[in-house]
Amino acid sequence: MAHTDFAPHNHARCIATALAAAEAACDAQGLHLTPVRRRVLEILLTGHRALGAYDILERLGAEGRPAQPPVAYRALDFLVRHGFAHRVEQLNAYVACTRPGECDTPAFMVCRTCRAVAETAAPDQAMAPQARAAGFAIEARVVEAVGLCPGCQAAT
Amino acid sequence: MAHTDFAPHNHARCIATALAAAEAACDAQGLHLTPVRRRVLEILLTGHRALGAYDILERLGAEGRPAQPPVAYRALDFLVRHGFAHRVEQLNAYVACTRPGECDTPAFMVCRTCRAVAETAAPDQAMAPQARAAGFAIEARVVEAVGLCPGCQAAT
């Protein structure tokens, strides 16, 4: 990660690389990045912000493609299952992945006022000892910090 | 923690100590553990399982105290704010705290089939370096592992 997602950066390149990565991955794995799925990914990529499924529906509607909830949820499900986007549990919302290919265990910093989200890597073996002791088989982890992003700290 | 919450244990004592701890804490801090709040805590304490707000409403109704959603959400809000219960973000559900007084940064192991939840401590400074680098001010953290509890592993 050359920058944090909160800092100013060349966002157009951000979008371009993420889309290219998604295309390449789909190509390589025989997945279909259909128009709807691609458009939803682009919408998520417009900012490092968590968007709800209904936000996405609204934008699809605004650009003349009205759609019902299952359309958004299916596209999001595809993107999340294949690692192109992530769900932010705290917000019941979604963000585009900014580390395509290396995000098996993502962690997020979530601004509670503006919903900006920065992605980073979760400490790799966190909770492994406790899980072993409890006989619990970990399949996935949710690691999210809530707080204030630099911009919102400055604004207060 | 003498046992993990998944293992068989004297659950009656579990309930009794949690209630006593809540009472003591309320006493000490001038908080009111009113009948509704106490009853909701007791309901959460009946098992180491996550319950949704509407599950709680159902149980209140079943015991002749029908209530509307805000009643459950207000009680849960009280319990969560004061550390007597926690919200499991993945499930949009709630569990009683099993480590009253020492759970500033709880972490959970959540069974995806039976919703059993075991509480443990989150690794203390996880994400601190990344947050510092990003200029992000962490206020709270959500750390949840999804997987299979010992019982559900055995059942498959």
Place this chain on the structure above:
DNA sequence: GGGAGTGTGTAACGATATAACATACGGCCA
């Protein structure tokens, strides 16, 4: 050219959560 698999369109509904306003009740003090 017919069937299987996959993806999309749409209506209806279910689950989770909050807003807004009314009522009850104890403590305080003029």
Place this chain on the structure above:
DNA sequence: TGGCCGTATGTTATATCGTTACACACTCCC
């Protein structure tokens, strides 16, 4: 003692998030 305030609860309505179920379209492949 009566009025006021703060806190908690009751109740109606509504907002937000997510799924079920079923119809249709398209592609691939034999």
